[in-house]
Amino acid sequence: MSNNDHLRTKINLETASFPWSELLRHFAGGTVLVVAGELDLVEVALHMAEDRAEQIAALLNSGQLARVSDAQASEWLEQDRQLWTVVVKPWILVQHRVDHA
Numbered sequence: 001m002s003n004n005d006h007l008r009t010k011i012n013l014e015t016a017s018f019p020w021s022e023l024l025r026h027f028a029g030g031t032v033l034v035v036a037g038e039l040d041l042v043e044v045a046l047h048m049a050e051d052r053a054e055q056i057a058a059l060l061n062s063g064q065l066a067r068v069s070d071a072q073a074s075e076w077l078e079q080d081r082q083l084w085t086v087v088v089k090p091w092i093l094v095q096h097r098v099d100h101a
Contacts, residue, residue: 004046004050007046007049007050008042008046011042011045011046011049011086011088012042014086014087015041015042015084015085015086016084016085016086017082017083017084017085018082018083018085019080019081019082019083020073020076020077020080020081020082020083020094021077021080023083023085023092023094024073024077026092027068027073030067031090031091031092032067032068032091032092032093032094033065033066033067033068033091033092033093033094034065034066034067034068034072034093034094034095034096035064035065035093035094035095036063036064036065036095037095037096037097038064039059039064039065039095041084041086041093041095042086044059044065044093045086045088045093047059048088048091048093049088068094076096081096083095083096084096084097
């Protein structure tokens with residue numbers, strides 16, 4: 001298993017679903033980034049863990065990776081939203097995936 005595969009597996013095992021209300025203190029500290037629903041949360045976390053600046057910059061520029069806005073935070077709190085999360089210090093990546101039934 002390559003280092004990349006090992007890190008991907010480690011990140012995948014560290015993902016968890018959390019209610020937004022439990023992440024508010026991190027949001028207040030400015031360390032929460034939202035990952036667009038169409039992206040693979042583990043792949044974005046891998047880019048960050050491996051410091052792939054070019055890929056991260058592209059995601060930031062496209063808006064597919066961004067700080068959670070105050071409006072989004074309020075909406076998630078009102079809806080008691082569950083989000084997929086993973087920590088890539090110092091960041092917490094969150095993602096709301098819409099299930100298409």
